[in-house]
Amino acid sequence: xxxxxxxxxxxxxxxxxxxxxxxxxxxxxxxxxxxxxxxxxxxxxxxxxxxxxxxxxxxxxxxxxxxxxxxxxxxxxxxxxxxxxxxxxxxxxxxxxxxxxxxxxxxxxxxxxxxxxxxxxxxxxxxxxxxxxxxxxxxxxxxxxxxxxxxxxxxxxxxxxxxxxxxxxxxxxxxxxxxxxxxxxxxxxxxxxxxxxxxxxxxxxxxxxxxxxxxxxxxxxxxxxxxxxxxxxxxxxxxxxxxxxxxxxxxxxxxxxxxxxxxxxxxxxxxxxxxxxxxxxxxxxxxxxxxxxxxxxxxxxxxxxxxxxxxxxxxxxxxxxxxxxxxxxxxxxxxxxxxxxxxxxxxxxxxxxxxxxxxxxxxxxxxxxxxxxxxxxxxxxxxxxxxxxxxxxxxxxxxxxxxxxxxxxxx
Amino acid sequence: xxxxxxxxxxxxxxxxxxxxxxxxxxxxxxxxxxxxxxxxxxxxxxxxxxxxxxxxxxxxxxxxxxxxxxxxxxxxxxxxxxxxxxxxxxxxxxxxxxxxxxxxxxxxxxxxxxxxxxxxxxxxxxxxxxxxxxxxxxxxxxxxxxxxxxxxxxxxxxxxxxxxxxxxxxxxxxxxxxxxxxxxxxxxxxxxxxxxxxxxxxxxxxxxxxxxxxxxxxxxxxxxxxxxxxxxxxxxxxxxxxxxxxxxxxxxxxxxxxxx
Ligand code: SF4
Numbered sequence: 001x002x003x004x005x006x007x008x009x010x011x012x013x014x015x016x017x018x019x020x021x022x023x024x025x026x027x028x029x030x031x032x033x034x035x036x037x038x039x040x041x042x043x044x045x046x047x048x049x050x051x052x053x054x055x056x057x058x059x060x061x062x063x064x065x066x067x068x069x070x071x072x073x074x075x076x077x078x079x080x081x082x083x084x085x086x087x088x089x090x091x092x093x094x095x096x097x098x099x100x101x102x103x104x105x106x107x108x109x110x111x112x113x114x115x116x117x118x119x120x121x122x123x124x125x126x127x128x129x130x131x132x133x134x135x136x137x138x139x140x141x142x143x144x145x146x147x148x149x150x151x152x153x154x155x156x157x158x159x160x161x162x163x164x165x166x167x168x169x170x171x172x173x174x175x176x177x178x179x180x181x182x183x184x185x186x187x188x189x190x191x192x193x194x195x196x197x198x199x200x201x202x203x204x205x206x207x208x209x210x211x212x213x214x215x216x217x218x219x220x221x222x223x224x225x226x227x228x229x230x231x232x233x234x235x236x237x238x239x240x241x242x243x244x245x246x247x248x249x250x251x252x253x254x255x256x257x258x259x260x261x262x263x264x265x266x267x268x269x270x271x272x273x274x275x276x277x278x279x280x281x282x283x284x285x286x287x288x289x290x291x292x293x294x295x296x297x298x299x300x301x302x303x304x305x306x307x308x309x310x311x312x313x314x315x316x317x318x319x320x321x322x323x324x325x326x327x328x329x330x331x332x333x334x335x336x337x338x339x340x341x342x343x344x345x346x347x348x349x350x351x352x353x354x355x356x357x358x359x360x361x362x363x364x365x366x367x368x369x370x371x372x373x374x375x376x377x378x379x380x381x382x383x384x385x386x387x388x389x390x391x392x393x394x395x396x397x398x399x400x401x402x403x404x405x406x407x408x409x410x411x
Numbered sequence: 412x413x414x415x416x417x418x419x420x421x422x423x424x425x426x427x428x429x430x431x432x433x434x435x436x437x438x439x440x441x442x443x444x445x446x447x448x449x450x451x452x453x454x455x456x457x458x459x460x461x462x463x464x465x466x467x468x469x470x471x472x473x474x475x476x477x478x479x480x481x482x483x484x485x486x487x488x489x490x491x492x493x494x495x496x497x498x499x500x501x502x503x504x505x506x507x508x509x510x511x512x513x514x515x516x517x518x519x520x521x522x523x524x525x526x527x528x529x530x531x532x533x534x535x536x537x538x539x540x541x542x543x544x545x546x547x548x549x550x551x552x553x554x555x556x557x558x559x560x561x562x563x564x565x566x567x568x569x570x571x572x573x574x575x576x577x578x579x580x581x582x583x584x585x586x587x588x589x590x591x592x593x594x595x596x597x598x599x600x601x602x603x604x605x606x607x608x609x610x611x612x613x614x615x616x617x618x619x620x621x622x623x624x625x626x627x628x629x630x631x632x633x634x635x636x637x638x639x640x641x642x643x644x645x646x647x648x649x650x651x652x653x654x655x656x657x658x659x660x661x662x663x664x665x666x667x668x669x670x671x
Contacts, residue, residue, distance in 0.1 A: 376530075393478065397493070397534065398534055401532055404490065404493070404494045405530070405532065408529055409529075
């Protein structure tokens with residue numbers, strides 16, 4: 001087996017940024033300022049930053065619960081409280097951990113609990129679960145909850161869709177002003193939209209580097225290095241971070257360093273990560289010299305439409321244009337484009353039991369893509385967080401057999 | 412003469428096969444896996460070698476497949492059981508195929524093109540409904556020795572309709588049917604049907620159909636029922652339970668040839 005690539009140096013900086021993010025939120029929650037806003041991954045973070053909030057992303061906490069494998073221990077507590085084992089396991093892990101009074105932030109940063117919300121802001125463009133999730137905390141703390149109820153399953157994003165979302169953003173402003181104690185300022189919004197755009201441009205570039213053969217990064221690296229794009233978008237630190245990472249990647253490319261040494265197969269990952277098994281899956285595929293070079297999931301933080309000249313409209317458009325908000329025809333075209341550009345020969349569909357919204361295999365898309373693109377496809381049954389729904393042995397055999405099949409077909 | 416061997420360590424049974432350079436079966440063995448995969452593999456291989464009247468020095472390569480494939484230290488390489496079953500099925504029936512393997516704890520549907528390359532496969536999900544374990548569990552509940560299932564199903568005049576997916580709920584359903592006075596043979600035929608349904612809902616079928624695995628080796632009537640259900644001929648290789656081991660040995664032979 002060829003030697004593993006050296007670790008990515010920028011990771012150290014990323015860890016510092018993440019520590020700063022969580023410690024800052026903890027301090028804000030304890031001191032009462034700035035006010036803390038909870039925000040879904042595609043909630044209006046730009047607006048919240050512009051209003052002076054410290055912005056916290058519970059989905060990121062959900063992923064931490066998954067990655068530390070605490071999720072599987074705490075989910076049953078939420079199940080017992082009435083949250084079904086069939087609904088979002090970010091929600092059930094997060095609520096379960098809260099009910100049990102535990103968080104992975106304690107071990108990582110010495111933080112006792114998640115930051116108490118002063119306001120909760122959701123966007124249902126991804127699913128309804130986020131609203132129910134935030135509603136739990138809104139009731140618990142008697143905190144205001146506002147949000148965007150989004151269109152879903154869109155073919156083309158039309159002006160009337162955009163206008164509707166913009167109106168919903170504007171409706172939130174009085175609540176946000178009252179909670180933050182700050183007046184809305186359009187110039188500050190322009191600035192955060194500009195910074196988000198700068199961040200997204202760089203994140204896109206990071207992801208596109210994987211179109212090279214061999215790829216300098218894989219999906220598994222992306223799931224780690226996406227963190228600043230997820231929790232720091234709209235802030236200058238995220239932009240600086242990706243400049244650092246891109247410079248390092250340029251160097252790696254110049255030195256011919258491959259993320260998967262001896263890369264032979266190029267794959268696309270469709271669906272959520274299996275947070276508690278990233279290492280296992282990454283090692284298994286590396287052994288078969290298969291590199292997952294692109295994914296829908298990590299692409300979800302590419303917001304091409306952001307434009308500070310038209311902040312509200314462009315935010316609405318950026319959120320609506322995302323893959324998860326679109327119809328199957330669009331999704332297939334999208335995967336098609338990435339597969340072709342990235343020289344992908346196989347697509348792994350992760351059927352995450354508790355997230356139908358990110359499981360695109362359920363209406364025969366793998367079969368359609370296999371036919372139209374002549375690709376190998378595999379459906380991996382599992383879950384993002386609930387490892388009771390994931391079988392290591394089944395996953396291993398499936399992935400090994402999939403790589404064998406690609407090897408046979410390439411021969 | 413250099414021979415090749417394959418060892419298939421399944422969750423329930425361990426199988427070994429020894430082939431000559433032309434891929435002809437010289438010896439085979441089937442044992443219960445137990446808790447020590449390495450030992451089971453070694454024993455099965457010894458038995459197969461004895462039957463082949465060969466010694467381990469005669470073996471040019473040993474490939475292992477199956478659930479415990481990584482635990483066999485005597486194997487020179489490993490392959491998945493999916494690759495192995497496909498190779499064996501294509502060896503006996505060289506054409507475009509759908510291979511249906513019903514194993515002790517999992518089922519597989521594997522598509523092979525007319526060149527013998529795999530193009531697609533599906534494994535059952537985490538649940539073992541419709542596998543050998545399902546029939547074992549039901550036999551236990553019905554207090555029947557496993558060997559009697561096949562003849563009971565074959566002689567059935569009626570068939571009990573069973574709808575549940577879950578093994579435990581099927582057992583409850585079966586109890587209900589017993590209360591209603593359904594004959595044992597009808598129940599067993601209903602259980603066979605339920606195995607067939609679980610398999611066919613996994614994937615579509617294309618080309619010739621080959622069934623492999625221990626369950627069809629012991630219950631050939633399942634193959635007949637599958638043929639009726641699909642309204643087409645269903646093939647089985649000689650010794651279907653050894654298909655995985657034979658396939659692994661064939662892959663070992665092939666890789667020796669390629670290395671040359
Ligand atoms: S999109 Fe899926 S994983 Fe994300 S919050 Fe909604 S249900 Fe949970």
